[in-house]
Amino acid sequence: MSARRPTLAVWKFASCDGCQLTLLGCEDELLTLADTIRIAHFPEASSVRVEGPWDLSLVEGSVTTPEDAERIREIRRASKHLVTIGACATAGGIQALRNFADVEAFTRQVYARPDWIATLATSDPIAAHVPVDFELRGCPIDKGQLLEVINAFVYGRRPQIPASSVCEECKRAGHVCVMVAHGTPCLGPVTQGGCGALCPGCHRGCYGCFGPKETPNAPALSAWLSRLGMGRDELVRVYRTFNANADTFREESLRHERDTDH
């Protein structure tokens, strides 16, 4: 590490701010973090703003407006490394449900003057607009994983973020499988870990907050979920949450939607 502290900027697009707050939630590590990197732009934490270019930009949120599509290009130009954080930034977020519907119909329903609304037809992950150096998954992201990613960029190494299943975290934690032992539908086998298997640890099925794992096999899981009693409508919905627009989940929900239509 050079004597100069690397600069960090945090950016918000269409999102709930929860992932940014994970950075502020690093209570024990926050002071060390502030000693190691220079927080140059982080409106949630400070009104101090240091002009770019920045060494590392963390980007939260999805691109949903023409203005944001332009703004992310400016941020990319001024950032040495750009890391997207959270399901909105990496997959389009819950607001990507619009991708399965007609946004103009929504605006006509909701707004008195829909012609004042300038919005894109889809909610896009940041990587659909600019090159991204690393995508950190989760809704919200995990604090430990965020620190690992920042650490990796500070020292110029590859982040050690596994793309393996939630099941792996369940088994390491010693949780009993909710699907096998209780018959509870669970997306864990197709979902990337990182949350520490929070929901199965509370006897709930996984909701897929970290998006599809590496080599996911959603059709095979869906076939088993059907055996557990899930109908087609439920199968459409189970894949349509925070990562509805992630490739595997989108294709799987569309597949069941087509089945429902027939």
Add this chain to the structure above:
Amino acid sequence: MRVIAPQAMEKLVHLLSDDGYEVVGPTVREGAIVYDRLGGMDDLPIGRGDDHGQGHYRLRDRGDKALFGYVVGPHSWKKYLFPPRETLVRVLRRDDGGFETAPGEAPPPRRAFIGVRPCELAAIAVQDRVFLGQAVRDRAYGARRDGVFLVAVNCAEPGGTCFCTSMGTGPRAHGGFDLALTEVIDGDGHFLVAEAGSEAGGRLLERLAPREATEAERTAAERVWREAPARMGRSMRGDAREVLARSLEHPRWEETAARCLSCANCTLVCPTCFCAQIEERPDLEGKVSERVRSWDSCFNGEHSYVIGGPHRTTVAARYRQWLTHKLSTWHAQFGSSGCVGCGRCITWCPVGIDITEEVAAIGADTGGSGP
């Protein structure tokens, strides 16, 4: 052989605790029988049994007071001997620019395992060969393994996914234990027949069970081992090693990959799977780095990462790697099969893929002598 009343399990737990052991064994949690600390016999799964099928497990009431009336749960003893995550070493940067190392973990407690099934004894023996029987001895594993006191319980309850008989590992333990118990529940009563398998086991038995078993009690215990195999739900072809060795291009690999989730559950519940990943975990200040070893799986792409990327990119390649290693190439590497027939990979596969069915399907197409 000695005989003890079920209530003597309370005394067994306390004797072992008094001798300085952390006593661990079966207990009910989250709707399953798992391994955890035992404070006394009330922590045992008294009167509970379990039903096993492909991707299916349910606890049930047995309607009796059996202490060990279940098959096996999702946990195995490897979680104690080869823990899911451990820090192997801590590396500390000195002010002069050099570095020094420190142990990653505190010395492990001496543990007593209560209720080790014969298939699990076999699994411990397999992992002993992996971690201790090679040119380089795994010190962390050895430190945990050396102090262990093993109380085996012969199997009276083979499950729907069990096939230990065809792997030659059960249902009766033939060594590798300090103490072996056989639980007998019949019209005449409820008792356990105990035999020592080591000097330490013999000494404990003297304190625990002074009375020799009668001829009738020994016969009742033998009936338990004799009758158990008939209730076993699965069997493995005896020529699995040869069948798989000649079937590396079999179309079944692709067919199974269409069902397989590559979620790694089979390998993580397997009591012999030993794959791990090792990561260096430096702190933000660059002063301390921890080398952490945690459970990994051959079903993960990263696990086959070499220069240029993972070399097992397809699920078919990963499933083939697991099955052929477990049942075939393990023999050449470690001198035995890697499978002990406990059935966990069948029960805890979220989509019910059955290792015995896979080998049977491949074997049916490639000939051979059959089971």
